Amino acid sequence: MIDNKRPDADPATLTGAYALNALTPEQRESFEAGLGDSESLRHEVTELADTAVVLGLAVDPVDPPPALKASIMGLIASTPQLPPLVTRAPSSADASASVTDIASRQETVADARVQNPAPVAAPRETPASRKAQSRWFTKPAIVLAGVAAAVGLIAGGGVLVNTIGDANTQQVQADALAAITSADDSQQAAAAVDGGGTAKLVWSNSLGSSAVMVDGLAALDDGKVYELWYIDGDGARAAGTFTVGDSGATWRVLDGEMRAGDLVGVTVEPAGGSETPTTDPIVAIQSA
Amino acid sequence: MLKLVPRDTDDEERFAPESPLTQDQLLSLVAQGDQAAFAQLYDQMAPRVLGLVRRLLRDHAQSEEVTQEIFLEIWQNATRYDSSKGGASTWIMTMSHRRAVDRVRASQSSRDRDTKIGIRDYDADYDNVSETVQTRIEHERVEKAMQRLTELQRQAVSLAYYGGYSHSEVATLLSVPIGTVKTRLRDGMIRLRDELGVAS
Numbered sequence: 001m002i003d004n005k006r007p008d009a010d011p012a013t014l015t016g017a018y019a020l021n022a023l024t025p026e027q028r029e030s031f032e033a034g035l036g037d038s039e040s041l042r043h044e045v046t047e048l049a050d051t052a053v054v055l056g057l058a059v060d061p062v063d064p065p066p067a068l069k070a071s072i073m074g075l076i077a078s079t080p081q082l083p084p085l086v087t088r089a090p091s092s093a094d095a096s097a098s099v100t101d102i103a104s105r106q107e108t109v110a111d112a113r114v115q116n117p118a119p120v121a122a123p124r125e126t127p128a129s130r131k132a133q134s135r136w137f138t139k140p141a142i143v144l145a146g147v148a149a150a151v152g153l154i155a156g157g158g159v160l161v162n163t164i165g166d167a168n169t170q171q172v173q174a175d176a177l178a179a180i181t182s183a184d185d186s187q188q189a190a191a192a193v194d195g196g197g198t199a200k201l202v203w204s205n206s207l208g209s210s211a212v213m214v215d216g217l218a219a220l221d222d223g224k225v226y227e228l229w230y231i232d233g234d235g236a237r238a239a240g241t242f243t244v245g246d247s248g249a250t251w252r253v254l255d256g257e258m259r260a261g262d263l264v265g266v267t268v269e270p271a272g273g274s275e276t277p278t279t280d281p282i283v284a285i286q287s288a
Numbered sequence: 289m290l291k292l293v294p295r296d297t298d299d300e301e302r303f304a305p306e307s308p309l310t311q312d313q314l315l316s317l318v319a320q321g322d323q324a325a326f327a328q329l330y331d332q333m334a335p336r337v338l339g340l341v342r343r344l345l346r347d348h349a350q351s352e353e354v355t356q357e358i359f360l361e362i363w364q365n366a367t368r369y370d371s372s373k374g375g376a377s378t379w380i381m382t383m384s385h386r387r388a389v390d391r392v393r394a395s396q397s398s399r400d401r402d403t404k405i406g407i408r409d410y411d412a413d414y415d416n417v418s419e420t421v422q423t424r425i426e427h428e429r430v431e432k433a434m435q436r437l438t439e440l441q442r443q444a445v446s447l448a449y450y451g452g453y454s455h456s457e458v459a460t461l462l463s464v465p466i467g468t469v470k471t472r473l474r475d476g477m478i479r480l481r482d483e484l485g486v487a488s
Contacts, residue, residue: 013467016474021389022448022455044478049382050374051481055449056381058430059343061335061423068338068352069330075356076326076363084319084367178327 011035019048070170074251077181077202078213176253177211180204193217193266193283197248201285205260210287212264213251217244220268227273228254231263231284239264241273262287311376318366326363333377334359337384344388344452354391358384385449392452433483441476444469 011034017023018031035041180186183204190200197216203209212228220226220243228239239254254264265281267274309317309325311332317325337358342351362380369379434442443462447453455473459466481487 013470013474016445016472016477017448017455017470019477020445020448020473021386022453022458022473024454047481047486048474048477050378051477051484051486052385052449053378053381054426054484054486055430055445055480056340056385057336057377057423058427059336059339059450060427061339061420062342062351064334064338064352064355068356069327069334072330072356072359073323073327075360076323079360079363081319081321081367082364175324175327178323182322182324 011038011041015041015044015048018045019052021052066168066171066174070174073174073177074213077177077211077251078200173253176209177202177251180207180209180211180253183207187288189285189287191283191285195282199266199283199285201264201287203258203264203287205258205287208257208259209253210258210262210264211251211253212266212285213249214242214244214266215249217248219244219246219248223271224268225271225273227267227269227277228252229265229267229277229281230254230256230258231265232259232261236265236277238273238275241269258287260287311380312371315362315366315369315376315379316371318363319369326366329362329376330359333380336377337380340381340384341388341391343450344385344392350391350395354387355384358387361387389452393454429484430480433480436483437476437479438472440464440468441472441479444472445476445480448473 011018011031014023014027014031018028023031035045180202183206185206186202186204188200188202190198193199193214193216195218197214197218200213202211202213214226217226225241225243227241229236230239231237237256239256240252242250242252244250258264263284263286265277265284267277267279267281269278309328311329314325314329314332318329334355338351338355341354341358342348345351345354358380361383369376434445437445440462444458447458447461448455453461455469456466458473459469462469464472
């Protein structure tokens with residue numbers, strides 16, 4: 001009650017509230033600004049923030065449904081990472097970064113210890129374009145990077161749900177997608193779909209595996225499904241079916257083995273799928 | 289449903305089953321764009337994150353949504369994570385709590401929370417809670433440390449951390465002046481720090 005008279009943002013009284021995220025964003029900012037160069041205050045804040053983490057770890061874990069993992073893996077596969085912060089000469093402002101970063105490390109002003117230098121970009125890229133691109137798109141093995149980069153499959157951070165099969169299947173699908181996208185020879189290409197929408201093929205020749213991500217596809221009538229095909233000189237091999245909900249977006253890892261240079265196509269087939277395509281492909285993407 | 293294995297060594301299929309990587313190692317791989325490492329990090333941390341978020345938000349669907357946002361943020365910001373400033377799990381849990389609090393405050397009108405919910409024991413009462421020996425031990429440590437606080441300190445800390453209330457809301461809920469809440473939060477956290485042996 002005595003301390004009612006203190007200024008609202010006196011940092012010395014607010015370390016606990018700050019560590020517990022009990023400040024409003026404005027109060028938080030003014031707290032961080034008010035920390036100044038008090039080493040002891042910073043030390044206290046760091047320790048209390050670590051204490052708050054222990055409170056968090058004491059909460060009983062809840063197993064997320066496998067669909068959530070499938071959804072997140074699909075999301076990150078098409079979301080660029082932020083470029084690492086650029087190293088700059090240490091200044092007095094940098095010295096103030098250590099404590100506030102406990103709670104907002106993603107806003108960190110980089111210090112001299114940036115461990116992850118910017119990825120090596122293709123020679124033709126300008127620094128600006130490099131900055132704008134993700135590691136995903138700057139992987140040297142990726143062909144048609146320009147096309148792929150131009151296709152934003154996820155609009156406004158929406159949810160890309162993998163609608164394939166049961167929970168177990170989704171878990172397998174999510175890990176398989178992760179394996180493809182992280183393979184050393186991971187490549188991708190995108191194409192427009194007849195009738196609207198886009199499709200992106202992500203593949204790895206070394207894994208002999210690929211995944212298709214679609215966005216903006218029309219939902220089909222009951223009794224029909226989209227079917228995927230691996231196509232080469234010998235014909236088309238069925239590689240699984242999928243449907244899209246109202247969002248028109250989904251993804252799936254294809255069944256069977258992909259051979260280098262296969263064309264990947266999508267047709268509309270009767271529910272359950274066909275053994276050979278019965279309609280013309282609405283999209284076909286060439287792998288390399 | 290006490291499991292005999294810690295979550296870290298759960299029977300998930302591993303890409304390198306012979307030696308599971310630590311969360312710190314995984315996060316540094318994620319920073320290089322490694323999505324397989326991200327999948328492993330997710331397997332290890334998602335139950336923790338969802339557990340915490342759901343503790344604050346109560347609503348399961350919303351909690352999954354926020355958990356998804358948190359992992360997307362982890363993915364995007366892993367490139368900027370500085371391991372010299374704390375471990376991966378500290379970074380993730382701190383971010384998770386803040387995001388959960390942000391959501392609780394954003395959906396203030398619809399939240400179904402009251403003083404009782406905020407103050408009551410932080411035992412979870414959910415279905416599909418997965419408890420491990422490790423979390424049981426952590427839970428008991430915190431519970432024990434909480435018992436060392438004064439009633440007002442404990443209520444204030446619980447409301448703030450597990451309820452997501454701001455310090456002025458805590459003051460209203462407990463009918464004490466805001467200055468008192470500030471002091472109780474700080475004193476309570478310092479006490480917990482000492483009881484839990486947290487030192488930097």
